[in-house]
Amino acid sequence: MKDSLVLDKVEKRYGDFIALEPTDLTIKAGEFITLLGPSGSGKTTILMSIAGFVSPSGGRLLLDGRDVTALSPERRNFGVVFQGYALFPHLSVYDNVAFPLRARGITGDAARPKILAALAMAKLQAFAHRYPRQLSGGQQQRVALARSLVFAPELLLLDEPLSALDKALRKEFQTEFRSIHREVGSTFIYVTHDQEEALTMSDRIVILDHGRILQIAPPAELYEKPATEFVAGFLGKSNFLRGKISATGGGQVEIEVPGFVTSADANGIAAQAGQAAVAALRPEKIRLTPPAVATTAAPCRVGGHVGDITYLGSSIEVEIRLAGGETLLATVPAGQRGFTAGEAIVASWAPDAAILVRGDEASS
Amino acid sequence: MSTAAATSTGGSERLYWLMLLAPCVFLAVFYLVPVLNVLVLSFTVPKPGLANYAELASNGAVQRVLWTTLRIGAITTVLALGIGYVVAYALLQCGPRERQILLGIVVASFWISALIRAFAWVALLQSKGLVNSILISTGMIDTPLSLVRNELGVIIGMTHYMLPYAILPLYTSLRGIDDRLVPAARALGATPGQAFRWVFLPLSLPGLIGAGVIVMIFSLGFYITPAILGGGRTIMVAEFISVQISETLRWGLAAMLATVLLAAVLLLVMWLSRFMDVEQALRK
Numbered sequence: 089m090k091d092s093l094v095l096d097k098v099e100k101r102y103g104d105f106i107a108l109e110p111t112d113l114t115i116k117a118g119e120f121i122t123l124l125g126p127s128g129s130g131k132t133t134i135l136m137s138i139a140g141f142v143s144p145s146g147g148r149l150l151l152d153g154r155d156v157t158a159l160s161p162e163r164r165n166f167g168v169v170f171q172g173y174a175l176f177p178h179l180s181v182y183d184n185v186a187f188p189l190r191a192r193g194i195t196g197d198a199a200r201p202k203i204l205a206a207l208a209m210a211k212l213q214a215f216a217h218r219y220p221r222q223l224s225g226g227q228q229q230r231v232a233l234a235r236s237l238v239f240a241p242e243l244l245l246l247d248e249p250l251s252a253l254d255k256a257l258r259k260e261f262q263t264e265f266r267s268i269h270r271e272v273g274s275t276f277i278y279v280t281h282d283q284e285e286a287l288t289m290s291d292r293i294v295i296l297d298h299g300r301i302l303q304i305a306p307p308a309e310l311y312e313k314p315a316t317e318f319v320a321g322f323l324g325k326s327n328f329l330r331g332k333i334s335a336t337g338g339g340q341v342e343i344e345v346p347g348f349v350t351s352a353d354a355n356g357i358a359a360q361a362g363q364a365a366v367a368a369l370r371p372e373k374i375r376l377t378p379p380a381v382a383t384t385a386a387p388c389r390v391g392g393h394v395g396d397i398t399y400l401g402s403s404i405e406v407e408i409r410l411a412g413g414e415t416l417l418a419t420v421p422a423g424q425r426g427f428t429a430g431e432a433i434v435a436s437w438a439p440d441a442a443i444l445v446r447g448d449e450a451s452s
Numbered sequence: 453m454s455t456a457a458a459t460s461t462g463g464s465e466r467l468y469w470l471m472l473l474a475p476c477v478f479l480a481v482f483y484l485v486p487v488l489n490v491l492v493l494s495f496t497v498p499k500p501g502l503a504n505y506a507e508l509a510s511n512g513a514v515q516r517v518l519w520t521t522l523r524i525g526a527i528t529t530v531l532a533l534g535i536g537y538v539v540a541y542a543l544l545q546c547g548p549r550e551r552q553i554l555l556g557i558v559v560a561s562f563w564i565s566a567l568i569r570a571f572a573w574v575a576l577l578q579s580k581g582l583v584n585s586i587l588i589s590t591g592m593i594d595t596p597l598s599l600v601r602n603e604l605g606v607i608i609g610m611t612h613y614m615l616p617y618a619i620l621p622l623y624t625s626l627r628g629i630d631d632r633l634v635p636a637a638r639a640l641g642a643t644p645g646q647a648f649r650w651v652f653l654p655l656s657l658p659g660l661i662g663a664g665v666i667v668m669i670f671s672l673g674f675y676i677t678p679a680i681l682g683g684g685r686t687i688m689v690a691e692f693i694s695v696q697i698s699e700t701l702r703w704g705l706a707a708m709l710a711t712v713l714l715a716a717v718l719l720l721v722m723w724l725s726r727f728m729d730v731e732q733a734l735r736k
Binding site for chain 1: 630632633635636637638639640641642643646650651654655
């Protein structure tokens with residue numbers, strides 16, 4: 089895949105406030121890339137810089153090698169789906185979708201087939217003559233999508249498009265966005281604070297916090313090998329084992345956590361013995377066994393007592409209280425065995441289950 | 453329990469109607485009765501019949517006055533809307549501090565009476581006034597322009613007086629337009645001019661119509677400003693009515709014109725209420 093859009097040290101400052109630190113990002117043509125982060129992380133600043141509504145304080149924006157940093161929004165030829173859709177209330181669905189073509193001088197019979205195709209793609213044929221206020225939230229979302237794709241832009245920018253919809257509709261749209269992305273083949277840049285949306289739809293996810301990119305990776309890699317403590321905590325749940333590195337070697341480290349010792353995947357971090365370290369351990373990687381049958385052979389194990397038990401339907405979340413007052417969270421499939429609060433239990437995990445991550449203090 | 457509750461509701465409801473009664477009586481005595489009186493006068497003085505209304509078709513002076521009133525009202529409305537729209541748009545775009553100052557200036561003009569403003573305009577616009585002396589001293593003109601004691605003076609004074617009445621409702625209406633729509637239009641390929649013409653202007657139409665009707669209604673009944681700035685040559689209907697009552701003593705004719713004026717205003721208000729609903733619907 090060729091590069092479509094390159095951010096070259098793009099930054100944005102408002103006086104002393106840094107909305108976006110100098111950021112490099114290369115987006116491939118045809119890719120579905122998601123900018124994920126909490127509010128104030130800089131994800132919307134990046135999107136609005138790409139759209140042309142925020143002019144960067146520094147850096148360049150290159151589209152197919154051409155500098156577009158100074159280009160006004162209407163000359164970039166990108167589709168944008170705004171948060172809250174921003175449909176034109178005085179225009180019918182048909183005329184809303186016709187708007188980008190009208191702005192490009194395509195009207196009447198020349199525009200008609202394109203508009204009908206966009207309406208069909210968004211399953212809106214029956215609503216063409218309605219007005220936005222007569223539509224449900226989901227239908228308005230479809231109009232916004234059809235309107236931003238009708239002129240076949242190379243790049244579609246989506247700013248938290250699903251935030252106003254209920255959970256069931258969000259699910260439905262996640263599938264639909266993917267299939268529309270496959271169908272039109274444009275590059276999709278999607279901004280969200282919802283990790284589930286990011287994980288289900290993206291080819292790659294860019295994780296941001298405090299105006300900085302923390303990690304760029306495909307969803308599975310991001311989940312399995314989070315680079316920092318923030319990434320591990322933001323994307324899914326994670327236990328954090330804090331201690332001191334006692335040994336290194338073979339892509340593994342050994343961490344002395346107060347009360348026990350664990351192995352961890354070194355995760356490409358050059359760590360040295362004696363250094364303070366944090367390892368992330370996903371709750372579903374922990375096995376729970378009664379002390380009587382626990383094999384002492386498992387290299388990473390710690391004893392404790394069952395605390396709160398949360399039933400989640402397909403799985404059970406068990407809190408394990410350790411001797412030192414710390415807690416571990418474990419997720420086990422439901423229906424295998426029951427747990428009772430206060431019961432003695434042994435938690436164990438594979439040597440590569442815990443992942444060494446950079447602490448948030450170290451990276452800031 | 454439920455009986456007690458019902459009784460107390462009944463009691464407070466009676467009090468509620470009693471409290472409403474006082475203003476209703478006040479309005480009936482001091483507003484409705486005089487208006488009805490005027491209506492009756494227009495059909496009975498000097499003798500019963502439709503003779504007063506027949507003057508609408510036959511009396512050239514009456515027709516001229518009504519036409520002048522309508523023409524000046526329309527011109528004033530167009531000017532106040534045009535200038536008011538620009539100011540309201542500026543209010544919307546400027547920073548919060550500038551907005552406070554600008555709004556202060558707009559509201560402050562309510563505090564100065566129409567009389568003082570009319571005389572101030574006479575002072576500014578007369579042949580030896582500030583405007584003419586500046587134009588002459590800079591050599592732009594040789595003889596003073598007649599800016600006052602004519603229709604132009606009336607229009608200048610009235611437009612100035614009506615501006616806040618145009619600006620404030622326009623500003624409220626423009627502020628109700630979703631501020632993401634113009635950026636959305638730009639992102640979809642519209643130039644700033646197209647985004648304004650195709651999105652912002654159509655959405656401000658209900659506000660423009662609303663403000664226009666308000667200005668028009670006020671303009672039709674203007675008395676002090678045209679009386680002073682018109683200098684007796686440009687006569688609008690309110691001044692004409694005043695002359696019929698206090699000088700020529702043709703009360704029937706005056707009452708007929710007052711009734712026509714009131715009817716015109718009521719029709720405009722009914723028309724306005726239709727557009728106010730449109731505005732509500734669009735704002736959703």
